[in-house]
Amino acid sequence: MRIIVLGGDGFCGWPSSLRLALRGHAITIVDSLVRREIDRELGVDSLTPVNSLPERLVAWREVTGTSIGFEPLDVATDYERLVQVLGDIRPDAIVHFAEQRAAPYSMKSPTHRRYTVDNNVNATHNLLAAVTEVGVNAHVVHLGTMGVYGYDTVPMDLPEGYLTVSYPDRDGDTHVRDILYPTQPGSVYHLTKSLDQLLFQFYAVNDGLRITDLHQGIVWGSQTAETSLDSRLVNRFDYDGDYGTVLNRFLVEAAVGLPLTVHGSGGQTRAFININDSVQCIALAVESGDDVGDRVRVMNQMTETHRVSDLAAIVAELSGAVVSHVENPRREAEVNDLSARNDHLVNLGLDPIGLRSDLLVAEIELARVHAARVKPAHVPAESCWNRERVAARETTT
Ligand code: NAD
Known part of the structure; x- marks a missing residue:
């Protein structure tokens, strides 16, 4: 297949591009490289030393003998160029990773809230409008988040996207239909993923687009079979308070001798997936x-x-690190239960690796190799959107 990977320079997009290329697909990465710009804004960098995208692509060609194309392009702002690229490549599938993906970053300031909405909603809508305009029959695969479901303590296995509801009509007859599961976004980032869902529903119905929306759990780990082939292919590994997701942050904290910073009681239950399982999906x-x-x-x-x-x-237990409970900067339930169905991907053949101790230890060891690159001051989550905490901070300053 001819496949365009939007956001193919990122944490999930890079190893996914390599996996798809190794499976014989013709890959073109489209990326504005804004994620690297955000690192500069935040004064942080990936734990692992990540090469420039052109260097990565040269390394891939040398190691495997196959080429991956690259189009530098901002999907949210350069619609005309996007249309041109789709028209030139006429892809069979487009994988859409190209969004601002950190909840804490989206809540840092009004500027960051607005950037996240502008970037994510426009990127998704531009893509859908461009596929429609070009008239290409491409299957759109989007990366959404399990976070759109919210974290109410509902004693059920979360369904996959839809909720079956029944309701009486005026005559008292009962009707049954599936509706999009009501979203409960916990940040502006999650809000954009909720809005994306409506865009997809509209374009599927109105324009007949084929769309898959993947509600992904928190990804942990960093390296895959392909990114391990050569040091120049190494994946990025975020550990900072904005982009470091919880388990990866714990692994880095453990590696460099920092306490594991648990937000509040740590009673939050979340969905997880290893990066190897993510690329498989x-x-x-x-x-x-x-x-x-x-x-x-x-x-x-x-x-x-x-x-x-x-x-x-x-x-x-694996590392000897100590656990430290810190104030929860997020506005979220301190304790929740969560279980969810994943039958679709399992039926397609997903064979999960899951939370294996040897993989956790390998990531801690990788973090130890690069320990000198860690900036401890950037590890704590500074972005705070818990109203009570914000008010308390304001009265003490
Ligand atoms: P990332 O920030 O590492 O990668 C995103 C990539 O998209 C970056 O290379 C960035 O430069 C690019 N990009 C962003 N906006 C763009 C634009 N307007 N035009 C072109 N390129 C643009 O993020 P990631 O962790 O790889 O996440 C990828 C997707 O998966 C996101 O949509 C995210 O919401 C979703 N997801 C990630 C996780 C996770 O734990 N990392 C969990 C659930 C869902």
Whole structure:
């Protein structure tokens, strides 16, 4: 297949591009490289020394003998060029990773809120409008988040995207239909993923686009079989308070002798997926595009759920690190239960690796190799959107 990977220079997009290329697909990465710009804005860098994208692509060609194309392009702002690229390549599938993906970053300031909405909603809408304008029959595979469901303590396995509801009509007859699961975004970032869902629903119904929306859990780990082939292919590994996701942050904290910073009681339960399972899911989703009909196919891309305090205990046990409970900067329930269905991907052949101790230890060791690159001052989460905490901070300053 000819596949365009939007956001193919990022944490999930890079290893996914390599996996798809190795499976024989012709890959073109489209990326504005804004993520590297944001690192400069925040004064941080990936734990792992990541080469420039052109250097990565040269290394891939040398190691595998296959080429991956690159179009530098901002999907949210350069619609005309996007149309041109789609028209030139006429892709069979487009994987859309190209969004601002950190909840804390989206809540730092009004500027960051507005940037996240402008970038994410426009990137998604430009893509859908461009596919429609060019008239290409490309299967759109989007990376959404499990976070759109919210974290109410509902004693059910979360379904995959839709909720079946029944309601009486005026005559008292009962009707049954599927509706998009009501979203409960916990940040402006999650809000953009909720808005994306409506865009997909509209374009699937109105324009007949084939769309898969993957509700992904928190990704942990960094290296895959392909990124391990050569040091120049190494994946990025974020550990800072904005972009470092919880388990990866614990692994780096453990590696450099910092306490594992658990927000609040650590009673939050979240969905997780290893990066190797994530790239496996992307390939399964892309290669099953013929199954997608006129309704958006939503698949929960997660393999397990864990309580944050349990994860901290596992990492502490493996590394000898201590656990430190810090004020929760987020506005979220301190304790919740969560379980979710992932039948779609399992039925397509997902064979999860899951939370294996040897993989956790390998990531801690990788972090130890690069420990000198860690900036400890950037590890704590500074972005705070817990109203009570913000008010308390303001009265003490
Ligand atoms: P990332 O920030 O590492 O990568 C995103 C890439 O998209 C970057 O290379 C960035 O430069 C590019 N990009 C952003 N806006 C763009 C634009 N307007 N035009 C062109 N390129 C643009 O993020 P990631 O961790 O790889 O996440 C990829 C997707 O997966 C995101 O949509 C995210 O919401 C989703 N996701 C990630 C996780 C996770 O734990 N990392 C979990 C759930 C969902």
